[in-house]
Amino acid sequence: MSSPSDSPACDRVFTIDPVALKYGHGALSELGFEAIALGLRRIFLVTDRRLRSLPPVQTALASLQAAGCDVVIHEITQLEPTDDSFKTAAAAAKEANPDGYVSIGGGSVIDTAKAANLYATHPTGDFLDYVNPPIGGGKAIPGPLKPHLACPTTAGTGSETTAVAIFDLVGARVKTGISSKLLRPTKAIVDPTATYSAPAGVVACTGFDVLTHALESYTARPFTSRLRPDSPALRPPYQGANPWSDGGALRAIVLGGQYLERAVHDPADTEARDWLCFAATLAGLAFGNAGVHLPHAMSYSVAGLKHDHHAPGYQDEKAMIPHGLSVVINAPAVFRFTAVSDPMRHLRAAQALGADVEFDEDALDDAGEYLAQRLEEMMRATGIPNGLSALGYDHGDIPALVEGCWQQQRLLTLSPVEVSRADLAELYGAALHYWDDTPPAATAPAPAPRKKEKGKKRR
Incomplete structure (x- = not known):
């Protein structure tokens, strides 16, 4: 076939x-x-x-x-x-x-x-x-x-x-x-x-929205995998990854990897904020054309079900989960899941984000780990909470999270890997907690990608 x-x-x-x-x-x-x-x-x-x-x-x-x-x-x-x-x-x-x-x-x-x-x-x-x-x-x-x-x-x-x-x-x-x-x-x-006046916590949340926009549009299902519409007027705004959107998305990933942490840690670093702003524009143009997929689809129920989190930089607001936070909190789990669809594309994204990648067979086999771990490293460095559990969610909330996400079919259809409710439950479970909470040594090297167990089937 x-x-x-x-x-x-x-x-x-x-x-x-x-x-x-x-x-x-x-x-x-x-x-x-x-x-x-x-x-x-x-x-x-x-x-x-x-x-x-x-x-x-x-x-x-x-x-x-x-x-x-x-x-x-x-x-x-x-x-x-x-x-x-x-x-x-x-x-x-x-x-x-x-x-x-x-x-x-x-x-x-x-x-x-x-x-x-x-x-x-x-x-x-x-x-x-x-x-x-x-x-x-x-x-x-x-x-x-x-x-x-x-x-x-x-x-x-x-x-x-x-x-x-x-x-x-x-x-x-x-x-x-x-x-x-x-x-x-x-x-x-x-x-x-x-x-320039945005607080560090706001820069972190909105900056990760930039990165997930770019990563999702770059890894979305290709536009050629979508059924041809009955009329050109019915072609959707979110069309799937294509050569035009790829260029802006990949450049936005590079800029985000280079400047997001700087923009968060030093309010006076206007060079970093300038480049992060340009990355946001590029990512917006890219995902406005190609679309976004699972991290954003999952985010809507994360932000909608609970409103008791107080994010740094948003202290004068009612308790809420800012949009960028609700998205990136799912992203490492998602990219471990979707890498099987196109390992080389996920590996290129990891390299663009700043991961130390060697393009060999082993690296392709662990493309999702490279990308997920680089995201986790940046999340940890900028004060993003350690998974959904840090936002007040636990295993008992997963069925409601899944049902809320399942209503986002416009985004779920752009996933490069077809998903079921059971898949979404596994993804939310994987997003509950990511890293050991013990502070790392200041000079410790970045961890090597976690290898899959031999003989274990990857999705």
């Missing part, structure tokens, strides 16, 4: 619809020019109440006002948006009746602006109509949205380049989202200096 990628029923086409991008120091000061170029006079600006008085928002407001724009400001009051916060923003946007939208903040802010734009422009009787199935109806957005200029202040989510808006569906205790090419911002305005 031929492999799926050899089947004439499989797709042979991928599309590239990247968001227009302005990047560099001082880009925010040109926001007024960009708004006027799009014909925006009345603007609905979404930001975070913590950012309202900080330089990024002040710079953006000054630029918009100097250009003669009328700005209506909507401040979100909590990180990790919910269905209620999306509804609140949409109602405010509908009342404001703007020409377009500006978002200044992290992924929560940018996703809120996307949702406000959608529901104010194309109201629907049931909020869940546009939400991804099986949780929502998956209704197609009926037409274009208003222009949206997205200005990130964290090096992480890549939401300024993507076609999704993620939120916590509180009643169901699960994260889900809306996915459509029409949600992509009109232009991303990325100014690395806007990320």
Whole structure:
């Protein structure tokens, strides 16, 4: 039997619809020019109440006002948006009746602006109509949205380049989202200096979101393994790994491996923060095209089921599990599992991340270990908790975690290895705890990859 990628029923086409991008120091000061170029006079600006008085928002407001724009400001009051916060923003946007939208903040802010734009422009009787199935109806957005200029202040989510808006569906205790090419911002305005004020804990969580975006898009199932759609209009935003997405993903992995730890440990290291910001942009463009898979699919129930963790850098927030943390906490377990799909690709990713790799038969056999252990090393060095157990989960929570994850079929289908509920239970179990909690000696060398037992079947 031929492999799926050899089947004439499989797709042979991928599309590239990247968001227009302005990047560099001082880009925010040109926001007024960009708004006027799009014909925006009345603007609905979404930001975070913590950012309202900080330089990024002040710079953006000054630029918009100097250009003669009328700005209506909507401040979100909590990180990790919910269905209620999306509804609140949409109602405010509908009342404001703007020409377009500006978002200044992290992924929560940018996703809120996307949702406000959608529901104010194309109201629907049931909020869940546009939400991804099986949780929502998956209704197609009926037409274009208003222009949206997205200005990130964290090096992480890549939401300024993507076609999704993620939120916590509180009643169901699960994260889900809306996915459509029409949600992509009109232009991303990325100014690395806007990320300089982020605390170390926030840099760690958002930085690992960058790395998992890149690693997942690089290891996702190939676009040629997906069935050809009945119509080009039905080709999904997340298309699978392809030659275009591979380039940005691999470069983002290299930059993350080089600069994430530096950016966390030294707030004055602006070179590290600049490069991490560029890595976030590259990873956003890559995964916005190829998609993400198991670590993100697993993350939604991790973040949605329990809300009693206080992450460093988020102390003024209600207890929660930040998105990047909820993703990377699953990643070592996942990449040990998926390496069998393409050992060379996983080994290249490990090398790009900074693992000391020799490309021989033994190394290919242990590609998942190389990648997982390098991730664990970086997690430990940046204060990421030691597995799900450190977030309050135990074996008794695994069935609920699995069921929450199983609803993320849009992401599960991108896994390079087909997964069952039993597989997910094993993965959550493996993610409960990763390393010995005894502090390592300061001069101790990195451990060699753990070898598989002879004769033991690898998945």
